[in-house]
Amino acid sequence: MLNQADITLIIAALQFWAEEMDPEDEQCLRIYAEATEAGQAWTTAEIQQLRSRLKTAHLKYVVSNESRTALRDRELHSTFQRAFEACNNPTDLVGTLLLPEAPPEI
16 A cells, blocks of 8 residues: 555655666666566656646545446545545555646636
């Protein structure tokens, strides 16, 4: 289950990757991601854009059914604990939702 501390660590790791590794080296990504199918080359600018999106994202929690095919309700919970308390069935699952920052009003 992702929490805000996890997001912060991911943001820091992305900064390290951009500064200390070769983000465009697909082989390096395969090794560190432990994903032989990884074929994405990243530019430093793309990593910085991802970091910016993560920094401004709103972390919410939702309750789903056991098969992860439907939400149990439409509530977006601000904490894991509140989402867990909303579970009505022992097989319900709590999931993480990252929402983008709202666009500015026009």
